[in-house]
Amino acid sequence: MVDLATEAAASAAGLVKRFGERRVVDGVDLVVPKGMIYGVLGPNGAGKTTTLRMLLGIIEPDAGERMLLGYDHPRDASDQVGYLPEERGLYPAMKAKEAIAFMGALRGLDWKTGRERAAAMLDDAGLGHAADEKIRKLSKGMAQLVQLLGSIVHRPDLLVLDEPFSGLDPVNQEKLEKLIRAERDRGATVIFSTHVMAHAERLCDRLAIIAGGKRRFEGTVADARGTLPFKAHYVPHHDDGGIRALLPADAEQDGDGWRFTLPEEGIEALLVRLIDAGYGIAGLSIERPSLHEAFVRIVGPEALAEEPA
Amino acid sequence: MIPSRKAIRQALTIARRDFIATVFTPMFLFFLLAPLIMVSFSLIGGLGASSVAEGAADRERLVVVADAADAALVEHADARLRTLFSKDAMPPELVIAAPAADPVAQARAALDARDHDVDAAIVGPFGLPHIFYRAGSARDADYLAALAEDVVLGQAGKGRPLSAPIEVEVTHHGATVGGRHAAGLMAVFGIFFLTLLLAGQAVGTMAEERSNKVIEVLAAAVPLESVFFGKLIGMFGSAVLFILFWGTIAAQVGHVLPPEAAQTMRELQPAVGWPTLIVLFCCYFTMAYLLLGAVFLAIGAQATTIREIQMLSLPITFTQIGMFALASAGAARPEGWVAVVAEVFPLSSPYAMAARAANTAGLWPHLAALLWQALWVAVVISLGARWFRRGVLKSGAPRRKKAAATANG
Numbered sequence: 001m002v003d004l005a006t007e008a009a010a011s012a013a014g015l016v017k018r019f020g021e022r023r024v025v026d027g028v029d030l031v032v033p034k035g036m037i038y039g040v041l042g043p044n045g046a047g048k049t050t051t052l053r054m055l056l057g058i059i060e061p062d063a064g065e066r067m068l069l070g071y072d073h074p075r076d077a078s079d080q081v082g083y084l085p086e087e088r089g090l091y092p093a094m095k096a097k098e099a100i101a102f103m104g105a106l107r108g109l110d111w112k113t114g115r116e117r118a119a120a121m122l123d124d125a126g127l128g129h130a131a132d133e134k135i136r137k138l139s140k141g142m143a144q145l146v147q148l149l150g151s152i153v154h155r156p157d158l159l160v161l162d163e164p165f166s167g168l169d170p171v172n173q174e175k176l177e178k179l180i181r182a183e184r185d186r187g188a189t190v191i192f193s194t195h196v197m198a199h200a201e202r203l204c205d206r207l208a209i210i211a212g213g214k215r216r217f218e219g220t221v222a223d224a225r226g227t228l229p230f231k232a233h234y235v236p237h238h239d240d241g242g243i244r245a246l247l248p249a250d251a252e253q254d255g256d257g258w259r260f261t262l263p264e265e266g267i268e269a270l271l272v273r274l275i276d277a278g279y280g281i282a283g284l285s286i287e288r289p290s291l292h293e294a295f296v297r298i299v300g301p302e303a304l305a306e307e308p309a
Numbered sequence: 310m311i312p313s314r315k316a317i318r319q320a321l322t323i324a325r326r327d328f329i330a331t332v333f334t335p336m337f338l339f340f341l342l343a344p345l346i347m348v349s350f351s352l353i354g355g356l357g358a359s360s361v362a363e364g365a366a367d368r369e370r371l372v373v374v375a376d377a378a379d380a381a382l383v384e385h386a387d388a389r390l391r392t393l394f395s396k397d398a399m400p401p402e403l404v405i406a407a408p409a410a411d412p413v414a415q416a417r418a419a420l421d422a423r424d425h426d427v428d429a430a431i432v433g434p435f436g437l438p439h440i441f442y443r444a445g446s447a448r449d450a451d452y453l454a455a456l457a458e459d460v461v462l463g464q465a466g467k468g469r470p471l472s473a474p475i476e477v478e479v480t481h482h483g484a485t486v487g488g489r490h491a492a493g494l495m496a497v498f499g500i501f502f503l504t505l506l507l508a509g510q511a512v513g514t515m516a517e518e519r520s521n522k523v524i525e526v527l528a529a530a531v532p533l534e535s536v537f538f539g540k541l542i543g544m545f546g547s548a549v550l551f552i553l554f555w556g557t558i559a560a561q562v563g564h565v566l567p568p569e570a571a572q573t574m575r576e577l578q579p580a581v582g583w584p585t586l587i588v589l590f591c592c593y594f595t596m597a598y599l600l601l602g603a604v605f606l607a608i609g610a611q612a613t614t615i616r617e618i619q620m621l622s623l624p625i626t627f628t629q630i631g632m633f634a635l636a637s638a639g640a641a642r643p644e645g646w647v648a649v650v651a652e653v654f655p656l657s658s659p660y661a662m663a664a665r666a667a668n669t670a671g672l673w674p675h676l677a678a679l680l681w682q683a684l685w686v687a688v689v690i691s692l693g694a695r696w697f698r699r700g701v702l703k704s705g706a707p708r709r710k711k712a713a714a715t716a717n718g
Binding site for chain 2: 056058059075078079081083085087088089090091092093094102103105106107108147150
């Protein structure tokens with residue numbers, strides 16, 4: 001269990017939540033430094049949403065403590081927090097501009113300023129024409145963008161996005177990535193949950209991996225990748241079957257070549273042996289493990305198997 | 310338990326949204342004018358019933374078998390006695406029939422007449438008359454007996470009036486016991502009627518947030534207590550608009566009341582006086598609305614479908630009727646234990662205390678009652694919010710183990 005960090009944007013120590021007999025979150029510790037983009041990764045059913053909800057004070061933990069923007073009780077920080085829940089929801093009869101101003105008003109922004117900012121933000125997002133359209137007339141992607149704008153209209157110090165990329169087309173995913181970076185550059189801390197590694201790999205300054213209700217990893221993307229050794233992909237000039245004996249034990253045939261873990265002493269000695277044996281080098285690449293591979297290794301097959309269909 | 314400025318601001322934001330979403334819709338116009346439908350149907354029903362009643366009254370007759378010598382005395386007595394009746398209580402028209410060979414048989418046979426409904430018939434001698442009457446027409450028989458008495462006095466040359474009364478109209482300025490009770494019952498009914506019309510709507514107000522998934526956005530930004538309170542205030546705002554609209558119309562109707570009705574109204578004298586009663590009525594209506602609305606909101610928030618909300622309407626209506634019955638019983642016997650129970654039990658307290666204001670002078674019990682009711686509003690909102698949070702705001706589904714993890718991100 002970590003000590004709650006008062007200088008962190010958000011921190012949690014030993015968070016536990018049970019639903020019935022099931023421990024959905026089981027002693028999760030988190031420390032989210034200020035001014036960073038922080039990813040909460042995990043398979044479906046890992047406990048990400050419940051962890052974020054407890055962090056924000058939407059539901060109370062059965063055990064553990066949390067601190068948000070220096071407040072012991074997350075509710076006290078609510079005006080400085082923006083939140084996009086996994087299940088998107090807006091009042092269908094509200095106009096886009098009003099919906100954004102309303103979400104700002106909930107967080108302490110006056111209506112007039114909220115409307116002005118909403119109009120400007122919608123213009124910036126290319127949705128100026130929809131400012132006075134009712135939500136029910138907008139496409140799903142546009143409504144999702146409106147809700148996202150509503151979560152940042154009051155310029156929060158902490159932005160929490162639960163699976164923000166789900167349901168967005170590639171163009172809007174790109175827009176959202178830019179927006180997240182812009183929020184970080186403005187000085188805000190961004191926490192987002194996802195089970196899509198590509199977004200986390202591109203965006204996260206730090207990340208936590210949760211599976212089975214437990215935190216399995218915490219660190220940078222590089223740290224996560226560092227949990228796996230580099231891989232080499234070697235293609236000989238010819239392959240007569242004898243080459244197998246020269247390669248590391250975990251080598252696997254991959255097309256015309258072989259893929260294996262980079263030896264701890266380096267690849268030079270191995271290459272010398274292969275050249276001396278007459279196999280030569282038709283191709284060679286050293287591959288850094290991806291976050292996806294690191295995630296699969298960290299989460300483990302058992303946790304992935306827990307993922308509901 | 311005292312809400313912070315921030316919580317009040319958040320509740321008012323929710324209330325503003327709900328008020329606008331409710332009032333600025335074509336449906337609200339329909340809601341506002343709904344009493345017109347009720348009044349229209351009441352008028353149509355009333356006119357129909359009145360027409361049927363008048364038709365039946367037109368066909369009713371009283372028969373007097375009397376010879377020509379007594380006929381004038383009968384007519385005179387009938388004319389005099391009818392001055393004692395109001396229009397609604399007037400006996401049926403009197404028909405004088407000349408005696409046949411067997412006057413007694415004639416009078417009895419008159420009840421079987423086919424062209425009219427003869428309720429009662431009398432045959433002399435008037436000193437010892439025979440009166441025949443249909444079942445249910447004993448009052449008409451009594452009228453004919455009084456008529457015979459007058460005719461006998463006339464025959465004896467002792468025509469009315471035998472006395473010369475001096476009638477002096479005295480206007481009663483103080484509150485009568487009857488007037489206080491009537492004012493109390495009127496206050497109870499007024500609050501009951503308004504809450505029956507308006508508070509029940511709270512049952513479905515959380516359904517919108519649940520169906521369009523806004524609830525998590527609200528719950529993340531605002532304590533659920535503020536969400537509940539804000540929704541109540543929003544609904545209360547639209548209820549007040551409704552009351553102001555119809556209250557303004559009703560006030561104008563008051564100017565055109567017939568003199569009898571105006572006199573009846575003057576006799577309604579609440580113990581605390583009208584201005585104080587009106588203020589207390591507003592306070593107790595507010596409390597009744599918030600209290601019942603909070604209960605209905607909390608119960609309705611658990612409903613997941615429109616069908617469940619509809620199913621809840623019946624027990625909710627019965628609850629309101631039960632509270633009305635309890636408070637009415639207390640208002641009828643202000644010193645009895647039922648009145649005390651009704652005043653203390655939170656859900657009936659606003660009704661019963663309004664009745665108390667009409668029946669008993671003294672203001673401090675009202676201050677205590679308003680605080681007591683406000684406390685219960687806070688308790689119900691708090692419990693309702695907790696219940697809602699526990700039942701709805703969780704990402705797992707513990708009731709079905711199979712799906713336990715489906716919603717956990």
